[in-house]
Amino acid sequence: MTSARVGTLKISVILLCSWILRIWGGRRPRSKRNLLLLCTACVLYGIFIITKVVYFEPQNKNLSPKGLYDAVTRQPSRTYLEQDTIYRGSENPDGGALSSSPSTLKPNVVYITLRSKRSKPANIRGTVKPKKRRKYPTQVLYEHSQGIFQGFKRKDGHNWFAQREEGADEHETRDKGIILLPEPRMESRKQSNIRIYSDSAPPWFSAEDIRAIRFLADTRIHRIKQMPSSDGDLILFENPLQKMTFSIDPNATCQGMCGLIKRPLDMSEVFAFHLDRILGLNRTLPSVIRKFEFAQDGLPCPVILWDSSLSPTDNTTQSSTKLKWGTYQMILKQNCWLNGKVPKPESGCTEIHHHEWSKMALLDFLLQVYTRLDKNCCGFRPRKEDSCVKQGLNLKCDDPGSIDLMHIIQRNHDPRHLVFISNKGYFDRSEDNLDFKLLDGIKEFPESAVSILRSQKLREKLLQSFFLDKVFWESQRGRQGIEKLIDVIERRAKILLTYINAHGIKVISMKD
Known part of the structure; x- marks a missing residue:
């Protein structure tokens, strides 16, 4: 600041004080003390004005007022994004400060941080009127569709992309429930829907898991099969060029690698697969989300690996081992096959190992x-849309011991373990309406799973795991939607840990 401008400010302060004294007029201060206080106030006010002018003086003396305004308004605001980026700066030769030029503010490391309490993101573009966006339902996992395969047939009843097999009649092909995709409709992808940017996948996935999910997400579909089942028609897609690692029956439904296409509302199958692998249970089948152009509205659908080694199931209970609730509770007390001991014939044990029930109850x-x-x-308050209410099963809880268990499945070559x-x-479902009946009779839980729930790293692992499945990530509206689902699982995990402590349940190592 020049001496002329400082002098001008001093004169302005003196004139201001003189003006105040003239206002008083004939009223003189009754004592010198009052006069001294008045002068002191004037001096302090002058210092305040001078300080403000010095603070806003531009570093560059040649900078115009318009340039000064631009320099202030273009300063990047400090937002929460700066905590997620480490910048590599360079020292200025003059003062050693970081340079603000683009060449010296390049990000060195960019990563996602996890906070214990997420705050509302800063409004970076506050002056721009946000665009109106379509509102989606909060429960993305339960978006219903009238039928994802209504587009399979034309109005005349024929398959609109059916093709005749070599040496087979078209009607014979249709009777087999096989739909062949012609060459123009065979999918070709420029990049994979499985995102693995590091040298290796997360450690909770095996090499077979990665091979399976890559196949489900990216394989070129050669043909589609429709098979009747108790739950309706099953839709399989097959790639006969890829084979499973284990031998299968030559008369099996799938001769190569196949994927079972489910409805969009079954997306929790994918969540279960990732959670199962992170907890170290390894009992679910690989699953991803994929879009099909022949599905209604192009909605993303869960695709599960078809495992031909699963044992045949009973049509009523869809289980390879039929059990009722009373028998199941009795088996839990027998500790079947624990520590390698062969159970007695009168014990009623099945071929399933005792630890399998604990893993199933946990998930x-x-x-x-x-x-x-x-x-x-019978263990919670169902809603009107639940299948048990629609079928009237919730009214039959007077005799719980006679209720059949469902989906108790094993593999042919591995009857000790469940799938x-x-x-x-x-x-x-709210925390005050959880089904604790699922935990009845369970006296132990796997140490590997409980340790992850206690470590408070479940959220981080789930985010890393779900990021691999690009279509699932996008179908849940990105990280924000994924976090809402993880919030639910974390709250239930805390309740489960409290239940373990309150009931004295053991946490033990459960090796396969």
Whole structure:
């Protein structure tokens, strides 16, 4: 600041004080003390004015007032984004400060941080009127569709992309329920829908898991099969060029690698797969989300790996081992096959290992999958839209011991272990209406799973895991939608840990 401007300010302060004294007029201060206080106030006010002018003086003396305004308004605001980016700066030769030029503010590391309490993101573009966006329902996992395969047939009843097999009649092909995709409709992708940017996938996925999810997400579909079942027609897509690692029956439904296409409302199957792998249970089948142009409205659908080694199931209970609730509770007390001991014939044990029930109960409680152990909804207050209410099963809870268990599945070559299928979870059930009947009779839980729930790293692992499945990530509206689902699982995990402590349940190592 020049000496002339400082002098001008001093004169302005003196004139201001003189003006105040003239206002007083004939009223003189009654004492010198009052006069001294008045002068002191004037001096302090002058210092305040001078300080303000010095503070806003531009560093560059040649900067015009318009340039000064631009320099102030273009300063980047400090938002929460700066905490997620580490910048590599360079020192200025003059003062050693970081340079604000684009060349020296390049990000060195960009990563996602997790906070214990997420705050509302800063409004970076506050002056821009936001665009009106379409509102979506909060429960993305439960978007219903009237039928994803209504577009399979034309109005005349013929398959609109059916093609005749070599040496086979068209009607014979249609009777087999096989739909061949012609070459123009065979999918070709420029990039994979499985995003793995590091040298290796997350450690909770095995090499077979990665191979399976890549196949489900990216394989070129050669043909589609429709197979009748108790739940309606099953839709399989097949790639005969890829084979499973284990041998299968030559008369099996799938001769290569196949994927089972489910409805959009079954997206919790994908959530169950990732949660199962992170907890170290490894009992669910690989699953991803994929879009099909032949599906109605192009909605993303869950696709589950078809496992031909699963044992044949009973049509009523869809289980390879038929059990009732009373028998199940008796088996839990027998500790079947624990520590390698062969159970006695009169014990009533099945071929399933004792630890399998603990793993199933743990996953079912976190996801609130009631259809396996509590199909009649006897352990919670069901809603009108629940299947047990529609079928009137909730009125048959007087004799719980006679209720059949559902979806108790094993593999032909591995009868000791269960395979968790039909993992339809419910994320909209409140904490005061959880189904604790799923935990009845369970006296132990796997240490690997409980340690992850206690470590408070479940959220971080789930985010990393879901990021691999690009279509699932986008179908849940990105990270914000994923976080809402994780919030539900974290609250249930805390309740489960409290239940373990309150009931003295053991946490032990459960090796396969």
